[in-house]
Amino acid sequence: MSWRDQFAKPSGAMGWIAGQLMAMKNGHRSTWVFSLLDLKPTDRVLEIGFGPGSDIAHASRAAAFVAGVDHSDVMVRMASGRNAQAINEGKVELKLGSAAQLPYPENHFDRVYAINAAQFWKDSVKTLTEVGRVLKPGGWVVLAVQPRSKNATEETSRQAGIGLSKSLASAGFEDVHTEMHQMPPVPTVCVLGRRAGKM
Ligand SMILES: C[S@@+](CC[C@H](N)C(=O)[O-])C[C@H]1O[C@@H](n2cnc3c(N)ncnc32)[C@H](O)[C@@H]1O
Secondary structure, three states: OHHHHHHOOHHHHHHHHHHHHHHOHHHHHHHHHHHHHOOOOEEEEEEOHHHHHHHHHHHOOOOOOEEEOOOOOOHHHHHHHOOOHHHHHEEEEEEEOOOOEOOOOOEEEEEEEEOHHHHHOOHHHHHHHHHHHHHHEEEEEEEEEOOOOOOOOOHHHHEEEEHHHHHHHHHOEEEEEEEOOOOOOOOEEEEEEEEEOOO
């Protein structure tokens, strides 16, 4: 299994190391994504592809309830350890599952976000349609990608943003727009979309 595969679906001992590397990531990136997510103390929020769970911890300090879904059992264990207290308090719930089939009812969340996970989704329009199902009408999805391949450039980030914007529009999201933020080694792109209807 290549390192790229380990970031797409961490498994075994290598997956555990990949998770530790993710946890050492740029905190500045998370701070910027959370400024766009604009969580309110009453919000119910879902993170897809939470990896080591550092951003779950961040979200749980700002929102009423944080759910997470990741298809790696290694990451569910790592993130559950990191968020043990919030899980015991019923503030955080982490599940093994796929973005393509979210284990939650419709109209359940005010916000859904994914950081460096959406680029791995096989059928992004279908997956984002599933995200729209669990979002409340008027709720926002925020997808952040900082390309980490060896030859990635600012243009790689821009293209990732264009691809996700098209997928969000095809999945029926409204007010789709893109933000870019300079940070080393390449900019992070964030694509936001609102589920049709009013909160
Ligand atoms: C590169 S890691 C990023 C982890 C974390 N968001 C971060 O920024 O550190 C991608 C994560 O998304 C998860 N993932 C990728 N595709 C997924 C899918 N279709 N459904 C659920 N989880 C997925 C992987 O298991 C992995 O934990």
